[in-house]
Amino acid sequence: MRFSLTTWNINSVRLRINLVAKFLKSARPDVLCLQETKCIDDAFPLKRFKRLGYEHVALNGQKGYHGVAVISKLPFETTDIRTFCDKIDSRHISVAFGEKAQLTKPLVLHNFYVPAGGDIPDPALNPKFEHKLKFLDEMKACEPLHPRGEDRHILVGDLNVAPHENDVWSHKQLLKVVSHTPIECEKLLAAQTYGEWIDVARERIPMSQKVYTWWSYRAADWTIGDRGRRLDHIWVSRALKESVTDFKITRDARSWERPSDHVPVTVTLEV
């Protein structure tokens, strides 16, 4: 069975619901994982998704900030929410697909919104950066994020770190910029390695090639110099490594009217 999944930091789902609808009508992924929905669950535009054929929704929203959602054509067996760093921030939700979705073997999906970390890349001076580093450490230590053997797990989201040199437009110029400092890159890669996750983008695209999923709003024209970063990630467990059949970054979405600063990232698997 073909299974496709998109992750997208939407930067307010209510403001950009028409862009989401445009994307879903054209790409038709089975599952959409959103980050930065920025609304409480009662304000989530559920009906619009149902009309688009996405009847199953798992929400972890909060007022004004953060917020993650899983929107699906396929039903879930279970959903779960985890907290990190003893904060109630809405930064994680997971769902499991199984028999109800006609899957013979279970598939577990984690959707993350890792703290951005503020501007100053020093945990002693900047509590937001300290929080980000601690969050990454807790992701590494989190037992449910350690798929083993035949476990079919997927981890997606805005991880707010561009870990490799060609995940940013200028490695040298971004070494002291939060999202690409050595310490956070090390911590993200440590979580990835310890959990034996496969980074789908870098499995499909050579390390020597620049890959971005985010372009700052703070540029008059985002296309000038192509100053992007790869902040949005799709990781799969080893049991799914050979199941990936396609990977796509919808770069066009950055040019849509009133866009998010992130674009959709989609994986297709044969499960």
Added chain:
DNA sequence: ATGGTAGAAACTCTA
């Protein structure tokens, strides 16, 4: 420790 823009919400925070 430049400033630039964007969103939610409320007169400021977060990214």
